[in-house]
Amino acid sequence: MGEGAPGQRDARPSPPEQTSRRVELVATIVIDGLIDASWLFIVAVGLTLVFGVLNILNIAHGNLYAIGAYTAASAVGWYYAGSGPPLLGYVVMLGAALLVAVAIGPLLERGILRLFYRRDEIVLVLVTYALFLVLEDATKLIWGANPYYAYEPYGLLGNVKLLGLTYVAYDLLLIALSVVTGGLLWLGLNRTAAGKVVLAVIHDREMSSAMGVNVTRVFVLAFTLGVFLAVLGGAFTAPKISVQPGISITVILLSFAVVVIGGLGSVEGAAIAALLVGLARSAAIHLMPSAELFIVYLVMAGVLALRPEGLFQRAALRKI
Template sequence: MFQTIVPLFVDALANAALIFFVAFGLTLVFSVLRILNVAHGSFYSIGAYVSASIGLWIVSAGLNPWLTFPALLVSAALVAALFGPLIERTLVQWTYGRGEAVQILMTFGLFLILEDLQRLVFGVSSYYEDTPVALLGSIEIGGIIYLNYQLLLIALAVVALVAMRVFIGHTRMGRLLAVVVADREISEALGIDTRRMFTIAFTLGIFLAALGGALATPTAGVAPGLGADTMVLAFAVAAIGGLGQVEGAALAAVIVAAARVLAIYLFPALDAVAPYLVMLIVLLVRPYGLFGKPAIRRI
């Protein structure tokens, strides 16, 4: 029993860590900007492509292979710096105050553009760069072999969640974001530059999505279509946890990852639909998600 449950548990947590990063970014953007960013999955795949490209260059150039670890973080930062302010200040800003249909159509159009852009820049071949996994090796616990990289992913997800809570609760910028989330109109009346907060939140959301893609590359590689698959999965996690709820996204990521792992182990044919079955069950019981609450809508 131990040799069956423990590997499933570790695999579920490692998968949950990757899902959490992209769902975390999606949740953050929605909580501040009140926009469901359909293009969010594209930043995940772009982060994966950039990370794999930089990692392959480091290896081919004969540089220290341990540089592939900071390259994961640098890749996400580059994607966020390049796309975050540019897209928020142009396309996304144009949708503020408009209906949800306009926002979804705009971000979906952006998703299509970014998908084609990836094919133009990176081609249609798959990229594989597993140097970080090879460097960290594996560990044996109770006769079971685990990748140390999987354990690192779990730790990084926990660090990200704690760091965000510290940022929101103990820094001036974080408190300003919290005020904007609570009430946008009062924030503007108090003199808070909400447009600047929107840009920061959107860029940070892109960074988290790109970081998830970068961290996933050493274990799974990257191929065309990854953004679409990730986008749908991230929406499922955000819906289960409750839109705008960070803790909900963390718990939902664990639930979805556990459902996928159990499906692969027990019912392989249900692997692709397991997350959405979980979403259906949760939303039937709690339409606003596990942590979501009904809210009064201003008209």
């Protein structure tokens, strides 16, 4: 993957003599895997949500992640140049993500995607491929080709000892963030009126439309939410990585794998698949570094060979 990829950092073990190396290794793999899975889930669940509602597999989703990362890096740089309370930096990152999502989401959906809704779903993939090309260069034009670093928020919370290993607390914050995001998303979809409408559209678009659901509004909302999740993922991984051209590709390829493994359009599937991919990558990095590049696709090919529709999807018979 590209050099700016948000891969795992080496956990620094502080080896107490009595802990066997084997246990330590497993713990490292699991915790690193969880950290990796956390941001991956946030990004991928946005991708799967957009697919579920709009039937679009958005290749430009990785660019939205990158835009989130760049925006957060700029915002963090600006904020820490001043003298505000350091912890408020997280709020600044969140605020920046929200602003960008609200600005870009409706623009892309109403301005471009809408024009292609009557076309085949594969054509829509190509449209988002075109968007990917456009956004890739747009990002370069705005932020240039040099890497950005937003390290301040990363060290802010200090380190935490876990199972005899030392971890940067920020990484564990990421896990918490993904759990909260997933939880809120689940509650929002299953426990609110608006969420139930979204679920209804995912389940049967034509029927929902016939029942008087305002599909247009659902589309704008769902797409913007999807953009927000990508941007959020980007914003909160920005402090861990060097933000530079190419990160969008790494991320879209990984989230693709997650979404396809989990089953297109399935929120639960995205969670399980993110864990699977996170753990697989982490295991590869620690046990067989040369496999890191393709282990994800190997898992994906394996899952698809066994369950062609992904883990959480069932094929339906076409009505004739």
